Amino acid sequence: MAMAQSNQGAAADTVLRITRRLAASPEAVFRAWTEPAALMKWWGPEGCTASVQEMDARAGGRWHTCIHSAEGNDHCVGGTYREVSAPERLVFTWIWDQGDMEGVETLVTVEFRPVEGGTELTLTHDLLPSENARDLHEKGWTSSLGCLESALA
Numbered sequence: 044m045a046m047a048q049s050n051q052g053a054a055a056d057t058v059l060r061i062t063r064r065l066a067a068s069p070e071a072v073f074r075a076w077t078e079p080a081a082l083m084k085w086w087g088p089e090g091c092t093a094s095v096q097e098m099d100a101r102a103g104g105r106w107h108t109c110i111h112s113a114e115g116n117d118h119c120v121g122g123t124y125r126e127v128s129a130p131e132r133l134v135f136t137w138i139w140d141q142g143d144m145e146g147v148e149t150l151v152t153v154e155f156r157p158v159e160g161g162t163e164l165t166l167t168h169d170l171l172p173s174e175n176a177r178d179l180h181e182k183g184w185t186s187s188l189g190c191l192e193s194a195l196a
Contacts, residue, residue, distance in 0.1 A: 056174050057170075058169050059168040059180055060167045060168075061188065062163060062164070062165045062166075063166075064160075064162070064163050064164075065162045066192075066195065067161050067162060068130075068157070069162045070130045071162075071195060072161075073130035073155055075191060075194065077098070077100035078098075078100075079098045082095060082098070083095060085191040085194035086110065087110035087118075087190070088187055088190070089186045089189060089190055090112070090113050091110045091111060092111045094108065095108050099124070100127050102124055103124065104123070105122070106122060107121030119139070119141065120138065120139050121138060121140070122136030123135065131155055132152070133151075133153045133155075134150065136149070148170070149169060149171055150169045151167070151169075153167075154166075154167075164188070166184060166188070168180050168184065
């Protein structure tokens with residue numbers, strides 16, 4: 044079950060945190076985030092497809108994807124990997140190519156913790172510019188993580 048929480052601090056209400064248990068090993072879940080073919084099976088909200096333009100999953104490597112909606116709209120996002128510690132932790136910048144947040148750099152941290160029966164995934168999306176941006180990203184991430192859960196089943 045997904046839930047959003049806020050961190051303590053000045054911008055606490057613009058930090059998004061979602062925790063979800065997945066019935067797959069940390070290694071399998073980590074690969075779903077770092078291998079293009081695996082990522083394209085789940086990336087983006089339900090009803091969307093995805094393409095990977097670039098994915099160099101190493102510290103300092105770049106990534107870039109596009110989410111394609113059923114209505115024919117493309118939502119492209121990319122950034123740079125800051126930390127790639129398989130299969131425990133992934134940290135990367137997140138910069139939309141268009142829209143209200145075009146060019147705004149935020150930070151995503153994904154932690155993969157082994158638990159009985161699978162993995163506890165905790166996603167933290169920091170540096171969002173507003174509560175509205177946090178809420179929109181929460182909606183997208185929650186749906187995307189549901190797609191990840193289905194892809195791993």
